[in-house]
Amino acid sequence: MLSTQWTGRLWLLFLLFACGENTQDPGSCQPHPSCHECIQSHPSCAWCKQLNFVPAGESDTGRCAPRVELERGGCLPSEIMDPRSKQHVLEDRPLGNSGQQQSFTQLAPQRIALQLRPGEEQSFTVRFRWVEGHPVDLYYLMDLSYSMKDDLENIKRLGSDLLSALRNVTTSVKIGFGSFVDKTVLPYVSTAPSKWQHPCLQANETCQSAFSYQHVLALTDNASEFESRVSQQRISGNLDTAEGGFDAIMQAAICKDHIGWRDVTKLLVFTSDGTFHMAGDGKLGGVYLPNDGRCHLDDNGLYMKSHLYDYPSVGHLAEVLSESNIQAIFAVTGPRVIIYEELSRLIPKSVVAELKEDSSNVVQLIADAYSSLSSTVNLEHSSDLPPGISLAYDSHCGDSETHGGAKGGECLGVHVNQQVQFTVRIKATTCLSGPQKLVLRVLGVGEELHVDLTTVCECQCGDTQSYAPHCSGGLGNLTCGVCRCQEGHAGRHCECKQELDPEATCRDVNDTGPVCSGKGRCVCGKCQCNAQASGPLCKCDNAGCERHNGQLCAGNGQCRCGNCECHLNFTGKACQCSLDTSGCMQEGIVCSGHGHCVCNRCQCDTGWFDSHCSRCANCPTPCEEHRDCAECKAFGTGLLSGNCSTSCNQMVNVVPGSTTDERWCQMAAEDGSLLIYLIERDERGRITLMVNGKYGTTTKQTFTLVLYLVLGFVLLGLFLIIIYRIIVEIYDRREFKRFEKERKCAKWNEVNNPLFRSAITTVMNPKYNSD
Missing domain, CATH: 4.10.1240.30 (Hormone receptor fold)
Incomplete structure (x- = not known):
């Protein structure tokens, strides 16, 4: 029995040495001295808690290795600690209508628990289906500046139409109403008493004073009440084309109790024919405090602190809408569509629709926008991930699939009662400080998936024993097969008493360097070397041999003190050369008789090539x-x-x-x-x-004939060119002689040339007296 155990130990050490190059690779299992350090280091690492598993004189780091190596080394499977990631579904209601009034399940599961081992990826499936008749809350937020006068008249009559349009897709719908103008300070609105009381352009028009935002009607399913409250609204006015819509959106999203938002699909319809003020614009009116993201509505629903807090930024607004799970529909007139489309790209799950100048198409616009929002399913995590946690989403949308989305999963063109799935892959790179919460949800849907996260970073070995007999009769505590010695004792079994200088024999004489050459630890005056070293003082480097193809000793040998000891049938400094010749044989002939076999590969003679030297480069046919x-x-x-x-x-x-x-x-x-x-x-x-x-x-012969013909044509061409140049030369000489002859015969009056004009003008003064 003893010899069998020793054989197993030696086999384990051989594996550790042979794979010594892997210990330098951070992506593989490396030896560690304790169980919890071992399982935290790499998901392939396991720990053997079996007593006396490591031979005498060796370090307990040999207990940390891949499971297959531990089993080959003689460790019983029941003695191996190799915890894996686990998941447990805590709540998983079926998708659909439960039969109870307004009880719908569109997202499943609803709660799961995940136990993650650092470095090991775990995955789970999330299902979603749009259930017919799911409840909807719609809050209508309207710009009441003077340019929206004709729109207000149409809005006063659309309560019943809005409810009817939404009830075509759901049985439970509520609508509410709010309005906005701008901050009540200069230069946004006029603060002159006459303009404050009557901001409209026409003296006979009934207008209300300017205001920032007013919540008019909480969410209700009573269309008559909606029309009654909206009909009491009056138009107002401001000084610039940009409006204070961001203030209104922020308050409508934050003041959940005032608005009456339910945990259902939430729509916020924003209608305007102007642009918007955003963070920083308030400084022009002396408003410099950043928006605090809190509700500041009084009993009448008025936003009373618009003169104190600046407009919110686009990012702040997007964050609040996303956290509140509110989907925005920007219904704006034609000239403003481009601006709001740019805004929509920065706000999750929002759409832009073109509003007619008098808002006559607003009902159909809202129905179309809601249909567009409903056909897109976005699954994402709702808050920042815990440190060390990463997520990736794979979307399974029926006919199409997308993989690897880090921010979330998305399916387009989803219709009612169609089920889609998302595979969420989660990984922990470090140990969590404690239990963590993660929330997943589909944008625009009130339901959430709660994930309870924990990490496996401690070994539950079950063998903890104080004053264990195994540790030299009680001189230490036993944990995971390793003795933790009491003070004054050392050694793998606490068999040594600590002396004044217990490390003196673990280094050379007059050597002040680290004990055991820095490659092991001194126990009872003897070096226990790491897996990469050996020798009395661990001076032998068992990981410094030559490599081939990235492997120590090409994977065909064992590294001993910097030299490769090759396995049978291998040779070379890095054991890279096989002595087998089967790879060189073809039809019983080595390298086809035109080369010689080196490292089981053919090296061909000059003029021959291919893997078996069977082809000749310059040989005649x-x-x-x-x-x-x-x-x-x-x-x-x-x-x-x-x-x-x-x-x-x-x-x-x-x-x-x-x-x-x-x-x-x-x-x-x-x-x-x-x-x-x-x-x-x-x-x-x-x-x-x-x-x-x-x-x-x-x-x-054909080539010779063609060559003669080409040469003849070239000579004929040269001859014709020479004849042409001779004829031209003769003609030019004759013309020149004729020109000279005519020039000599010409009789010009060279003194009084009628074409000549002197450059000197002479003027005679008749009054000039020479005396």
Whole structure:
């Protein structure tokens, strides 16, 4: 039994040494001295808690290795600590209508618990289905600046139409109403008493004073009440084209109790024909405090602190809408659509629709926008991830799939009662400080998936024993197969008493460096080396051997003190060379007879190539090889005509006529004619040449003829060019002589040239007296 255990230990050490290169790779299992450090280091690591598993003189770091190596080393499977990630579904109601009033389940499961081991990825599936008749809350937020006068008249009559349109897709719907203008300070609105009381342009119009935001009607399913409250609204006015809509959206999203938001699908319809103020614009009116994101509505629903807090930023607004799970529909007039489309890209789950100048299409617009929002399913986590946690989403949308989304999953074109799935892959890179919560949800849907996260970072070995007999009769506590010695004792079994200088024998004389050469630890005056070292003082480097293809000793040997000890049938400094020759054999011949076998690969002779040296780069073809013999034996001509009988002993048959058989060789003879012949071999390898004859001119003759023709054309061209230049020269000389003759015969009056104009003007003064 003892010999079997020692064999197992030696086999484990051999594996550790042979795979020593992996210990340098952070992506693989490395030895560690304790169980919890071992399982935290890499998901492939396991720990053997079996007593006496590690041989005497070796370090307990050998207990940390991949499971398969521990089993090969003799560790019983029941003694191996290898905790894995686990998941447990805590709540999983079926999708659909539960039968109870307004009780719908569209997201499943609803609660799961995950136990993650650092470095190991875990995945779970999330299902979603739009259930027909799911409740909807719609809050109508309207711009009441003067330019929206005609829109207000139409809105006063649309309560019943809005409810009817939404009840086509759901049985439970509530609508509410709010309005906004702008901050009640200069330069946004006029604070002059006359303009404050009557901000409209026409003196006979009934207007209300400017305000920032007013919540008018909480969510209700009473269409008559909606129309009654909205009909009491009056138009107002401000000074600039930009409005304070961001203040209104922020208060409508934050003041949940005032608005009456339910935990259902929430829609906020924002209608305006103007642009918007955002963070920083308030400084122009002396408003410099950043928006605090809190509810500041009084008993009448008025936002009373707009003059104190700046407009919210786009990012702040997007964050609040996302956290409140509110989907925004920006219904704006044509000239403003482009601006709000840019805004919509920054606000999750929002759409933009074009509103007619008088808002006459608002009901159909809201119905279409809601349909567009409902057809897109976005699954994402609702808050920042705990430190060390990463997520990836794979979307399964029926006919299409997308993989690896880090921010969330998305399915487009989803219709009512269609089920889609998302695979969420989660991974912990470090140990969590304690239980953590993670919330997943589909944007625009009130339901959530709660994930309880914990990490497996401690070993539950179940063998903890104080003052264990295994530790030298009670001199230490036993945990996971390792003794933790009491003070004053040391050693793997606490068998040593600590002396004044217990490390003196663990280093060379006069050596002040680290004990055991820094590659092990000193226990009871002896070095316990790490897996990468060996020797009395751990000076032997068992991980410093040569590598081949990234592997220590090419994976074919064992590293000992910097030198590779190769396995049987391997050689070389890095054991990279195999002594086997099977890879060089083809049809029983090594390298086809044209090379020699090195490291089970053929090294070909000059002129030969491919994996078995079976192809020749510069060798003549059979037709080329026997051409001269065919010509001299049949016709007595060619390069071998004087030595034909000794050089060529092949039999030659002259066959009259031509042939088109692809086996016949067609080569150029020495005299330029076309030589046609056939090569045949009998069973003994003897060659017989059958010559068909010589015909016409060969390519060589044709080439010579073409060369002469080209040269003749070139010479003829040069001759014609020379004749042309001679004729032109003669003509030019005749013309020049005629010109000279006419010039000499011409009689010009060179003194009084009628075309001449002097550059000097002479003026005679009649009054000038020379005296």
